[in-house]
Amino acid sequence: MLERQDLEMIRAIMKEEIAESQEHILAEVDKKLDTRLTGTQEYILTEVDEKLDTRLTGTQEHILTEVDRRLDTRFAESENLILGELDRVQDNLTERLDTMKRRLDEMTEYYRIKKLDDINGAMLLKMIQEVEKRVEALEAKTA
Secondary structure (H helix, E strand, O other): OOOHHHHHHHHHHHHHHHHHHHHHHHHHHHHHHHHHHHHHHHHHHHHHHHHHHHHHHHHHHHHHHHHHHHHHHHHHHHHHHHHHHHHHHHHHHHHHHHHHHHHHHHHHHHHHHHHHHHHHHHHHHHHHHHHHHHHHHHHHHHO
């Protein structure tokens, strides 16, 4: 059998070997953990980037869609305001033109009546002159 001192030495050697083995195992585990954590971090960061890109793209599309919708609404409102104002101006001008046409018709009728009156006056004057000539002729015959 082995002596106590030999057993103690074997125990010390075993402790050293076990400690070295543990250190080696811990170093290997640390390396593998570092490698896996680095890969996991990269994977997580890549996934986060992709999800953020997807969400940002969706948000941008939503914002652009909303801006387009609001612009379309504002353009439609502006067009309606402009068309309403054009209708109002057209109605106003149509009313003015109708008034001017009515006044022109009245003036045309006045001048037509005035022309007929002038013709009638001229005919009456001519008739009076003829009557005067006849009266003079009669007076000359009777005198």
